[in-house]
Amino acid sequence: MTGLRAFLKEAGVPRLIIAAFVIVLFGVAVATKMNLPSLVTDSIVRVARNGILVLALLPAIQGGVGLNFGLPLGILCGLIGCVLTLNWGVGGAAGLALASGIGAALAIPVGAGYGWLLNRTRGQEMMVGTYLGFAAVSGMSIFWLLAPFHNPTLVWAIAGKGLRTTLSLTGSFDKVLDRWMAFEVAGVTIPTGALLVFFGLCALVAWFFKTQMGITIAAARSNPRFARAAGISDQRTRIQATVFSTLLGAIGIVVYSQSFGFVQLYTAPLLMAFPAIACILIGGATVTRATVTHVVVGTFLFQSILTVALPVTSQVIQGDISETARLIIQNGMILYALTRVGSGK
Amino acid sequence: MSFARGRRLIGRYSVPLLFVVLCVFGIVVAEITPAFLLGEMLIRIGRNSLLVLSLLIPILAGLGLNFGIVIGAMAGQIAAIFAVHWGFSGIGGFGVAMLLATPIAILFGWATGTLFNKAKGREMVSGLIAGFFANGLYQLLFLFAIGTLIPFHNPEMVLPQGFGLRNTVDLSPIQYAVDDLVKWQVPMEGTMLRVPIASYVLVGAFCALTLFFFRTRLGQQFRAMGQDPHVAAIAGIPVERNRLLATILSTLLAAWGQLLFLQNIGTVNTYNSHEQVGMFAIAALLVSGATVTKATVGQALLGTILFHTLFVVSPLAGKALAGDAQIGEFFRVFVAYAVISVALVLHAWQSAKREREAV
Numbered sequence: 001m002t003g004l005r006a007f008l009k010e011a012g013v014p015r016l017i018i019a020a021f022v023i024v025l026f027g028v029a030v031a032t033k034m035n036l037p038s039l040v041t042d043s044i045v046r047v048a049r050n051g052i053l054v055l056a057l058l059p060a061i062q063g064g065v066g067l068n069f070g071l072p073l074g075i076l077c078g079l080i081g082c083v084l085t086l087n088w089g090v091g092g093a094a095g096l097a098l099a100s101g102i103g104a105a106l107a108i109p110v111g112a113g114y115g116w117l118l119n120r121t122r123g124q125e126m127m128v129g130t131y132l133g134f135a136a137v138s139g140m141s142i143f144w145l146l147a148p149f150h151n152p153t154l155v156w157a158i159a160g161k162g163l164r165t166t167l168s169l170t171g172s173f174d175k176v177l178d179r180w181m182a183f184e185v186a187g188v189t190i191p192t193g194a195l196l197v198f199f200g201l202c203a204l205v206a207w208f209f210k211t212q213m214g215i216t217i218a219a220a221r222s223n224p225r226f227a228r229a230a231g232i233s234d235q236r237t238r239i240q241a242t243v244f245s246t247l248l249g250a251i252g253i254v255v256y257s258q259s260f261g262f263v264q265l266y267t268a269p270l271l272m273a274f275p276a277i278a279c280i281l282i283g284g285a286t287v288t289r290a291t292v293t294h295v296v297v298g299t300f301l302f303q304s305i306l307t308v309a310l311p312v313t314s315q316v317i318q319g320d321i322s323e324t325a326r327l328i329i330q331n332g333m334i335l336y337a338l339t340r341v342g343s344g345k
Numbered sequence: 346m347s348f349a350r351g352r353r354l355i356g357r358y359s360v361p362l363l364f365v366v367l368c369v370f371g372i373v374v375a376e377i378t379p380a381f382l383l384g385e386m387l388i389r390i391g392r393n394s395l396l397v398l399s400l401l402i403p404i405l406a407g408l409g410l411n412f413g414i415v416i417g418a419m420a421g422q423i424a425a426i427f428a429v430h431w432g433f434s435g436i437g438g439f440g441v442a443m444l445l446a447t448p449i450a451i452l453f454g455w456a457t458g459t460l461f462n463k464a465k466g467r468e469m470v471s472g473l474i475a476g477f478f479a480n481g482l483y484q485l486l487f488l489f490a491i492g493t494l495i496p497f498h499n500p501e502m503v504l505p506q507g508f509g510l511r512n513t514v515d516l517s518p519i520q521y522a523v524d525d526l527v528k529w530q531v532p533m534e535g536t537m538l539r540v541p542i543a544s545y546v547l548v549g550a551f552c553a554l555t556l557f558f559f560r561t562r563l564g565q566q567f568r569a570m571g572q573d574p575h576v577a578a579i580a581g582i583p584v585e586r587n588r589l590l591a592t593i594l595s596t597l598l599a600a601w602g603q604l605l606f607l608q609n610i611g612t613v614n615t616y617n618s619h620e621q622v623g624m625f626a627i628a629a630l631l632v633s634g635a636t637v638t639k640a641t642v643g644q645a646l647l648g649t650i651l652f653h654t655l656f657v658v659s660p661l662a663g664k665a666l667a668g669d670a671q672i673g674e675f676f677r678v679f680v681a682y683a684v685i686s687v688a689l690v691l692h693a694w695q696s697a698k699r700e701r702e703a704v
Contacts, residue, residue, distance in 0.1 A: 120697060128689050331478035
């Protein structure tokens with residue numbers, strides 16, 4: 001009995017409910033003889049697509065900044081990288097690398113500025129991050145509209161200026177990673193390249209938190225006073241964590257776009273932080289602690305629900321209930337995490 | 346001496362001053378006529394002020410900006426839809442909607458307040474997420490439960506499939522129920538300006554009520570909590586209960602505010618009319634120079650005027666300047682978000698500084 005209780009406490013009731021939900025959805029899919037391999041393929045593709053954006057939250061949590069609702073700041077850096085790459089007509093793996101490189105390079109100063117601000121607004125990081133992200137996304141919308149791009153494949157055909165809301169990556173780096181070494185097992189297509197990059201970055205992050213810099217960042221989070229006594233400034237480590245998070249966000253959106261096949265501009269990045277945050281929380285992370293396992297498990301659970309819910313429920317209910325379910329699960333999960341921190345800052 | 350004082354005054358009113366400059370600039374650039382602007386503003390102030398007023402009580406009680414007023418707006422919307430569905434119309438229909446909204450809003454406010462008590466110090470972000478969460482439940486109700494679990498036969502409102510509400514629901518039976526209760530039109534530059542006099546009376550009444558509330562015993566308790574919750578608790582003020590009450594009052598006012606808004610618009614975008622209520626009301630309040638911890642009735646009214654002037658002016662100015670109204674629309678959304686960000690940053694900055702100095 002105590003064993004069961006301990007297990008429930010360790011795994012977390014919401015996570016178990018969500019895991020059960022995933023199993024039930026797949027069960028219904030099997031029972032109604034749906035095309036299971038294609039559902040699994042879609043789930044895996046979406047894990048690889050969204051994974052890095054979820055991973056981007058980890059350094060912020062580990063660094064004591066909390067849930068990084070300001071993820072769109074990093075995403076915007078990555079989008080600038082994508083747009084420039086498309087404008088210059090660099091395609092294939094080189095295009096992908098260039099877009100990520102530009103995104104990462106921009107993310108470092110942006111992340112440093114953002115981290116500096118978060119240091120001065122302690123205790124309200126989540127709210128400041130959310131609205132800073134919102135403001136940046138809407139500010140950049142004006143930029144996309146006014147930016148001096150003239151490449152006819154990118155701008156509105158009639159006006160001759162202003163970037164389009166979605167830019168196709170066909171002929172550029174569309175699915176470069178998803179296709180790389182992709183193979184099929186039992187009807188399930190594995191997007192090897194994208195998965196390798198995701199797991200590779202996971203390993204890199206896990207390794208980073210074992211290096212001296214990573215340990216310092218985590219130590220400053222878990223006990224700032226003790227760290228200060230040991231000569232570590234948590235002001236500094238928090239900025240490092242924020243930069244790392246923003247940088248991963250920039251790379252994350254480039255990988256997301258190559259898998260999706262389109263670069264989405266304007267208001268598209270506005271709410272992107274929320275599903276990513278729900279993923280890492282479903283995986284078992286809290287506002288103060290997260291591991292790479294939480295990232296992988298959470299992304300898999302949440303993205304599977306999103307993939308499978310629509311085709312499965314549409315057999316039972318008319319209309320698209322998956323978007324509604326997403327809103328409830330995603331925000332319910334974040335609320336649950338917010339109420340659980342209590343005084344344990 | 347007077348120079349320093351002047352600088353202090355400018356510093357204190359820098360945000361509203363900046364907005365006045367922006368508005369005037371836009372008006373000049375877009376060559377907006379006074380009659381047009383006044384006509385628009387008369388309508389917008391009438392329909393938006395109550396929503397902005399609903400933010401004041403939680404600020405007084407130290408809960409910060411209540412991003413959860415979206416949930417109150419949902420209560421108002423649910424009431425409006427059902428009141429019209431049951432065939433009520435005119436001012437009677439509006440009254441029924443208000444009565445119906447009351448218990449729903451109290452329930453929602455109680456739920457939100459309970460949440461805020463569990464997430465102390467994170468009320469704002471919790472309120473924001475709670476709004477998104479409630480939106481999911483709201484969609485569940487109106488997209489799937491209506492016409493299936495809840496009997497609801499009304500081909501005008503329900504989607505052709507037999508369940509789920511249409512994207513827009515016509516509220517014409519209660520349109521202008523309050524605005525036109527007392528008809529008054531003023532001729533100006535060849536056009537007739539509608540003055541929704543009854544709406545202004547209603548808004549005025551709520552301003553007076555809010556001011557009166559600040560002076561009551563409960564209002565004073567809220568003020569004490571806002572200044573220092575620990576001291577207030579030691580002084581025997583039931584802090585948790587009062588926080589709950591503040592949230593319920595705010596949610597209730599927001600529900601009525603949304604009703605006043607909807608009776609002017611006359612249609613409801615079932616799935617997104619309420620979404621931006623919180624953002625626009627909060628931005629409007631902050632534009633006046635109000636902060637996360639201090640806001641007055643006067644600031645609520647001033648902020649509504651300034652923010653909505655910019656709202657009317659910016660697409661037109663964008664069109665005049667860059668030949669594209671879209672820029673102006675992005676700009677006003679950017680301004681709303683930016684104003685909220687700056688206010689939050691200043692608030693967090695100052696409270697972090699106070700904490701550092703206290704240590």
